[in-house]
Amino acid sequence: MSTPVDDDLWSAVGDPTRRRMLDLLLTGGARTATTLSEQLPVTRQAVAKHLGVLQRAGLVHVTPSGRERRYEVDEAQLARATAQLASVGASWDARLRRIKRIAEAIERERHEPPQASAQDT
Structure with missing residues (x-):
């Protein structure tokens, strides 16, 4: 089950x-949000909102610089996030392999000829 921090990350x-x-x-x-908005197809206000989401997830931190606020990736938190996402991915890969094995077993059973029982002889 996910925690609120996990939900923020996702x-x-x-x-x-x-x-x-x-x-x-x-x-x-x-x-800055302004510099980022120049490279993205969204407004500066939208960039500021997106940065807020990234900041709440701990993926970026802000440093005041005069009248500006400079945003930077928190590399340690990004590494933790990457590890968490990789762990979830590995878990889903394992689940999907199990589902595949079950589906293949069901398919084999459908195509195998029925076996004669002791009563049939």
């Missing part, structure tokens, strides 16, 4: 705009 990384923002911050370093 919500944060579930949006393609926020994933793109993380990419921009990772490749270009700390940036």
Whole structure:
């Protein structure tokens, strides 16, 4: 079962705009909402809201710089998030392998000829 922090994480990384923002911050370093909005197809206000979601999930932190606020990826939290997402992915992979084995067993049973019982002889 997920915890609220997990829910914040999933919500944060579930949006393609926020994933793109993380990419921009990772490749270009700390940036303001205005600079990010210049590279995204959304308004500065929308960028600010997306940054708020990323900040609540702990994926970015903000540093005041004069009148500006610079956002930067929290690499330690991103590493924890990546590990958590990988763990969930591995868990689902295992579940899907079990489902596949069950489905294959059912399919084999459907196609096998019925076996003669002792009563039939």
